[in-house]
Structure formats: C-alpha cells, structure tokens
Amino acid sequence: MFDISLVNLFVDKSCTNVNFTLFERAMTTTIVWFRQDLRIDDNPALYAAAREGDILPVYIYDTTLEKQHEPGGASKWWLHHALADLSSQLDNRLFVTAGNPFDILKNLCEENNASHVVWNRMYEHWAIQRDSNIKQALTENGIRVKSFNGSLLWEPMDILKKDGTPYKVYTPYYRKGCLNAEHPRLPLASPSLNILPNIKFDAITQINSLKLLPTIPWDTEINRQWRPTSTSAKDVLSHFINNAIESYSDKRNLPSVKGTSRLSPFLHFGQISPNQIWYAVHDAFDGDVSSKGVDTYLSEIAWREFSYYLLFHFDDLGVKNFNPKFDAFPWRESQAELTAWQKGQTGIPIVDAGMRELYQTGYMHNRVRMIVGSFLVKNLLIDWRLGERWFWDCLLDADSASNAASWQWVAGSGADASPYFRIFNPILQGEKFDKHGTYVRKYCPELAQIPDKYIHKPWEMPNLLLNECGVKLGKDYPEPIVDLKRSRQRALDAFATLKETA
DNA sequence: TGAAATGTTGGGGCG
C-alpha cells in the first residue's frame, strides 16, 4: 500500500489541465529534467517551461540507483540512441551528464540562475520517493518545482472503484473506470524553444561518456532492425495505422507476421506518448474505434496503463507475489535449466526460437513471450522473478510496470491473472500460431529442413527422417529438457499444494 | 489471452 502523504506531495492536480499557467513571472529560466519522456512533441513539462521563458534541457544518468533499478543492457543501447536523437532535436544543446540528480539539478540552478525545475512523472515507487525528496530539497533551496503527467492516459490515482479502492481486474478498470473517466489530454503542439545556455555541446562525447553501448558488439542485428528515434516512432505508428491495425486482432498472434505495432520501446522511453497514439488512432477512424482490430489495439494500450496502475497502487509488484498465496510456492532451483531457457536451448522449438529472437534482436513477439513465460514458470517451475530479470536485461522495451505485471500474470500470481492451471502446451501453441514453422525456422536454422508436421516436435520424428533433414538430436539441436506431459502434471501438483495450505 | 479428459451425438459399416 502507498503512503498517502507521499502521493499528495507527488501529485498536483491543478496542473493536469491543458491550459495551465506554470508560474506567475513573465520570464524565467526553467530546467527541464528529461527522464522517460525523450521527445519534443506532446511533452507537458517541456511545453509548460517553454511557455514561460528560457529552458535548460538536461538528462541525468542516475548513478545512485540500486542495482535492480538500473537499466538492462538492451535498454541502455536504446537509451544511448534516444539521447543522441533528442539532443539533435534540441540543437545539440541537451546537457547530458551522470551522477546524483539532486546535486546536479541544484548546481545547474545556481550556475545558470534557473529558478524553476520541471519534469514528467515516473511511477515506480523508488522514483516517486526520489523525486519527492528532490522536489522538497529544491523547494527548500528556493527553487520552484512542478511535475506533470507525460506518460499515462489516466493518472492511477484518478481511477478508483466506487468504494475508493483501486481496481484489481483489468476489464472493469478499463471499460468502467477509464472509458467513463475524463478523456485523456489531447496531444500538445511542439513548443518553440529558447534554449540556454547558448552553446552547443559535443553531444556524442557527452553521451558516449555514459558508456551505454555494449563493449562487445552484440548489437549488430539490433542496429539493423530498429531506428530508435522519435521520428521513427511516428513513422512506425502511421504505418501501423494505415496498414495493420484493422487486421490487428487476427494477426497479432502470429509471430512470423509483423501484425503488432512494435511501438513498445518508443513508448517506454517516451519517444512517443500514449496520448499521441490514442488520438492518432481515433482521428484515423473519425472517432469510431469500435471495429475489432482497432478496439483490440486500444485495449492493449490500456493494458500498459493497467500495468502502471498496478505498480503505482501496489509498489512491490516487481518483487512480491501480488497473490500472497504464492509465497509458499515450491519453486525449483536449476541453474542449468534456467541457462538452457535463456540461451534458447530447451529443445522445444517455439520456446527456443522466442528466446533466441530476444537475445539476438532485443525483442520478442508478444504471443511468444507468453509461451516462453509459461514454459519457464510452469514446465520448469522456475520463479517468475528470474524470468523477469532476464527480460529486464534483454528487452529493448524493458519496462518495470509492464514487465512485472506481465510476469505475474503469466505465473498466475498476479492481479486478474491467468489461472495457474492454464498451462500452455508449446507444441499446440506452435502449431496454432506458427503453423508452417516460419518463425521457428528463422531463429532455429538448424531445424529449417524439418517438415511442418514435426517442426514443433522434432523428437517425435523417426530417426531416419531426422537424418535426412541433417539433424541429430542431442548434437545439432537439444533433446527436450523436460517431458511436456509430465512437467505439466508436476506443475498442477505443485499448485495443488497451495490450495491445501490456503 | 488453455489443454486434456470426459461426455454426447450422429452417421456409417456391418452382421
């Protein structure tokens, strides 16, 4: 549960309207502290600051974070490029540095005679606490501080049940809570900026000094697949709206088809806002968003909101079972099996293809995320938190809210979770969503010659035929590390022990 | 936003 006084410090409802007036004085210098809002358009903090006077745009790589809150390897890669992009849009006058945010902000205020600091809010508990402390300390130093909502359609504290408590189930949260609440803020125009100081930084050197890029070049495939700029985010969005959204509900589950928007990393870093997405979709369909594909897509955007909502109201979502019954769950410990899963060497083709896609490209198709998650938690009985950590390190779109909520959902320990007995059969999932093994063949090329009939279960193939396809199980491709049928039963048995103790 | 086990139905082969 959250501390209400902290929330009050953190929230200032008076500035959630579009037509806010930030400060009384006509001309001021305002530090805009960029965090996960790396865009110029529809940026409430930047917009408010620009209307009032000069701005000093700053990005601080926070070196005071606890280890588990530091961005993972893939995230850092994206951040590097997103910062370079933002800086170039700010005429190479984004001040990039690393250290303790409070010290840096305070010094910058003094050096530049800046009297105001603004930022867009984050919703992790540690970030709320950090930001509250900074706000208080700066205020005590005579500096005025305002925070804004730049990353959510609906503020978590505004959507509550009639009894004043937060929703725990997605559908009523979205359909009753969100859709009946005030409409989300319309996207803000790009402000004209008067940036101080009037010098250009060597942006690349500054950003390079954060050492966000990998020392060994594992990012070649990632470089090929992604353009981590805010311009690219808009292109990706309009391409999705023009070409794919209407068939979204049919194609979003097919990992060999680009049927999803692939906007998640842009959203995570705030290179595009949910408001921009929301209204671009509404505008494209003249407000009629009732068709299957469009409705399904918007409800996925709302799942992201729900994840932030849960993280805000239940701040240890990423580390503690939402359903405490799971605290007694008999997780297995097997480093060998965890490693096999991480490296895509489980012997189950659709699982291995997904894990290899993740490792090679920094991304995994959503349907496959569910399949590999179910496999880790249910077939291997490995704690969902270990899966969460691996995704955190490998995903370009790693996001503490979505990651925590989704893993708890998969594990069955979360709010509105998939019931524990819903155990995916990766063979059937493969046959259903990757019928011809296109996806498997792409990421498991050693299986490329295997016919459709056996592509999701090569161990059932007669040895003679396997030889013809050039595959020797246990050598070219692993034997399955678990028996699917037996491990399914083992999971059900393990789950049954919870029921008895409950 | 499951899968497997179990139950039901109905057509066709066959004695």
Place this chain on the structure above:
DNA sequence: ACGCCCCAACATTTC
C-alpha cells in the same frame, strides 16, 4: 429393418 460398434466432431467439465 435393426442393433451394435466405431469414431469423428463437437460440447462440457476439470485441472
């Protein structure tokens, strides 16, 4: 014509 079995196809229940 009839009963019986088989089994696919679908529905329901259970985990």
